[in-house]
Amino acid sequence: MNDINIQRRGFLKTSLGVATVVIAPGMLLFDMAHGKSQPVSGKVRWGMLIDTTQCREGCNDCVAACNKENGLSGGTNGQARSPLPNPLPQAGEGANDSLRETRLKSTDSQWIRKIELKDVSSGRELSLPMMCQHCEHPPCVDVCPTNASFKRADGIVLVDRHRCIGCRYCMMACPYKARSFVHEPLHDQNPDVPRGKGTVEACSLCVHRIDQGQQPACAEACPNKAILFGDLNDPESEIARKVGSVASVQVRADLRLNPGIRYQGL
Amino acid sequence: MSAQTPIQFYDQRQARFKNRLFYSLVAAGGLIVMAGLYAVYLMEHHGHIITGMNNQIVWGIPHVFAIFLIVAASGVLNVASIGSVFGKAMYKARASLAGLLSIAMLAGGLTVLMLDLGRPDRIIVAATNYNITSMFAWNVVLYSGMFSLVVVYLWTMMERRMNRWTKPAGFAVFAWRFILTTGTGLIFAFLVARQAYASALLPPLFIVISFAWGMAVFLIAQAIIYAWNGNAIAPEILQRMKNLLGVFVMGALYLVAAYHLTNLYFAHQSGFERFILVEGGIYPQLFWWGYVLLGNILPLLLIYLPGQGKTKSITAASLLVILGGFAFLYVFIIGGQAYPLNIFPGYQASSSFGDGQIATYHPSLYEFMLGFGGLAIAFIITTVSVRVLDFMPHDKPYIAD
Numbered sequence: 032m033n034d035i036n037i038q039r040r041g042f043l044k045t046s047l048g049v050a051t052v053v054i055a056p057g058m059l060l061f062d063m064a065h066g067k068s069q070p071v072s073g074k075v076r077w078g079m080l081i082d083t084t085q086c087r088e089g090c091n092d093c094v095a096a097c098n099k100e101n102g103l104s105g106g107t108n109g110q111a112r113s114p115l116p117n118p119l120p121q122a123g124e125g126a127n128d129s130l131r132e133t134r135l136k137s138t139d140s141q142w143i144r145k146i147e148l149k150d151v152s153s154g155r156e157l158s159l160p161m162m163c164q165h166c167e168h169p170p171c172v173d174v175c176p177t178n179a180s181f182k183r184a185d186g187i188v189l190v191d192r193h194r195c196i197g198c199r200y201c202m203m204a205c206p207y208k209a210r211s212f213v214h215e216p217l218h219d220q221n222p223d224v225p226r227g228k229g230t231v232e233a234c235s236l237c238v239h240r241i242d243q244g245q246q247p248a249c250a251e252a253c254p255n256k257a258i259l260f261g262d263l264n265d266p267e268s269e270i271a272r273k274v275g276s277v278a279s280v281q282v283r284a285d286l287r288l289n290p291g292i293r294y295q296g297l
Numbered sequence: 298m299s300a301q302t303p304i305q306f307y308d309q310r311q312a313r314f315k316n317r318l319f320y321s322l323v324a325a326g327g328l329i330v331m332a333g334l335y336a337v338y339l340m341e342h343h344g345h346i347i348t349g350m351n352n353q354i355v356w357g358i359p360h361v362f363a364i365f366l367i368v369a370a371s372g373v374l375n376v377a378s379i380g381s382v383f384g385k386a387m388y389k390a391r392a393s394l395a396g397l398l399s400i401a402m403l404a405g406g407l408t409v410l411m412l413d414l415g416r417p418d419r420i421i422v423a424a425t426n427y428n429i430t431s432m433f434a435w436n437v438v439l440y441s442g443m444f445s446l447v448v449v450y451l452w453t454m455m456e457r458r459m460n461r462w463t464k465p466a467g468f469a470v471f472a473w474r475f476i477l478t479t480g481t482g483l484i485f486a487f488l489v490a491r492q493a494y495a496s497a498l499l500p501p502l503f504i505v506i507s508f509a510w511g512m513a514v515f516l517i518a519q520a521i522i523y524a525w526n527g528n529a530i531a532p533e534i535l536q537r538m539k540n541l542l543g544v545f546v547m548g549a550l551y552l553v554a555a556y557h558l559t560n561l562y563f564a565h566q567s568g569f570e571r572f573i574l575v576e577g578g579i580y581p582q583l584f585w586w587g588y589v590l591l592g593n594i595l596p597l598l599l600i601y602l603p604g605q606g607k608t609k610s611i612t613a614a615s616l617l618v619i620l621g622g623f624a625f626l627y628v629f630i631i632g633g634q635a636y637p638l639n640i641f642p643g644y645q646a647s648s649s650f651g652d653g654q655i656a657t658y659h660p661s662l663y664e665f666m667l668g669f670g671g672l673a674i675a676f677i678i679t680t681v682s683v684r685v686l687d688f689m690p691h692d693k694p695y696i697a698d
Contacts, residue, residue, distance in 0.1 A: 177426040177428065200484075207640055214346040215346045283640065
């Protein structure tokens with residue numbers, strides 16, 4: 032009975048311990064890197080209802096929140112100019128140079144922007160945020176040669192930064208001018224929102240927040256609650272009930288892209 | 298005659314001079330290619346910030362060069378098609394030169410297009426991930442297919458045992474290049490939201506315009522090759538070719554006019570037409586002076602005016618057609634993007650992202666370096682090939698057919 036091989040038992044114990052120490056951190060990292068394992072549901076259609084009557088002219092809170100959340104240098108806080116000036120003199124081309132006077136460069140990424148509108152016939156003025164409209168039939172996805180532009184099952188239109196070759200055809204095709212091209216090297220990126228020089232990017236509807244059950248940063252930041260975010264397919268959701276009861280429109284509805292973003296008071 | 302020795306001496310000297318000239322031309326072309334590659338390196342290192350392109354004008358000077366080269370590469374094959382498909386002997390003699398020019402320009406144009414990508418290092422992704430609904434993805438297949446098809450076509454012409462396959466290969470090239478230029482036109486025609494582009498007229502417009510540009514490139518190359526070899530082209534042949542150039546130029550001008558007139562007829566497009574034809578600063582200037590006057594009227598005068606139509610004036614006309622082509626593409630590609638998207642019809646829009654504003658574009662030197670690099674690639678391929686292989690047209694005594 033005392034034939035138990037102590038040495039063998041010790042060896043097994045040590046081996047088990049070593050194996051745990053070696054494998055466990057890797058498993059942990061693997062788990063962290065892959066995040067949620069279950070796929071997103073196609074039953075959900077994420078969308079927004081933007082109440083333009085509640086959107087104040089001059090208020091830029093949604094834009095600032097987006098820039099902060101997604102690590103865009105954005106220009107709203109007047110970031111440093113490019114170290115490399117344009118080598119050709121900025122000769123007047125007869126066109127409007129007012130962009131250069133603002134702190135934003137025409138090469139800066141803008142995932143969301145405020146547009147001031149004036150009705151040509153009535154003179155009525157309004158202000159609204161514009162971003163990727165997360166179309167059901169997105170032209171950017173149609174034209175992308177490498178399938179880098181894609182639509183997630185829950186309706187969010189995204190760019191796979193590993194596949195994007197930077198051809199900018201999607202920027203030509205987007206009717207909302209929602210996309211930006213990364214013109215400069217990037218520093219201090221937000222780890223949740225990887226970006227890449229030479230690729231195209233746009234509003235992701237803060238997909239990293241949605242996947243954690245949070246709202247997009249712009250919706251959360253709006254002081255007047257003008258941006259209502261939710262699942263358009265869920266009849267019980269606030270957004271679905273409101274879309275069903277108040278007049279709202281899709282921008283460029285004539286193109287029949289069925290955007291997930293709707294506007295009220297336009 | 299006692300002049301035999303001096304003639305030999307003269308020939309040798311000329312041969313040596315030509316040899317040196319050849320190597321200096323190739324070296325000059327190589328330098329321009331190197332400059333283009335240096336620009337690419339800088340664009341890769343610093344990003345597209347060093348170009349004049351921005352989030353409003355996303356396609357700039359490199360696309361003007363690339364699209365010119367690709368469209369002309371398709372059009373130059375017209376010469377080959379008239380020979381192989383329609384059986385005209387004088388064009389058949391020129392088919393191989395046309396094929397060579399096509400390959401050279403396609404290589405140059407595609408290189409520029411590829412190196413202007415944000416991530417040219419990922420070009421293989423375009424082959425491994427293929428989106429069937431993308432016109433760009435289709436064009437990748439069309440361009441590479443045309444390249445291989447023309448190589449095979451050249452082979453059937455230059456290898457005597459393969460000669461019997463020349464006609465089918467010529468037919469295949471003939472069909473392919475029509476589809477290819479349709480594809481190039483469709484890249485723009487499918488952009489439904491942009492006033493400048495969403496038009497079914499664009500594919501036929503690009504096809505006819507390719508005839509004119511390709512013919513112009515061919516006539517210049519032909520004139521240089523004849524001059525290099527000390528031959529004079531038969532006046533009857535030049536006469537027919539210049540008339541063909543004239544017809545193509547008029548056809549292209551007609552379709553460009555039709556494109557603008559149809560736009561003018563649609564009320565919602567009149568703002569864009571006013572911009573591009575009258576008020577848009579550099580764009581109407583380039584359109585009327587560059588494209589219409591220098592690129593069409595003047596060449597037509599040089600071709601058809603009594604007393605004109607000799608080699609020199611034909612070469613000048615061809616050069617002008619090419620310059621006009623660049624002017625046209627600048628207005629079409631950059632002017633078309635400069636006019637703001639009409640996202641909210643009936644509203645006046647303004648924003649920090651150029652909504653409702655005419656976009657500005659100041660092309661940078663690097664973009665021109667890349668564009669000229671593409672031209673230089675086409676030049677080197679042509680020059681070296683013409684030197685080492687026989688691309689000289691061999692005309693039989695001319696018989697009108």
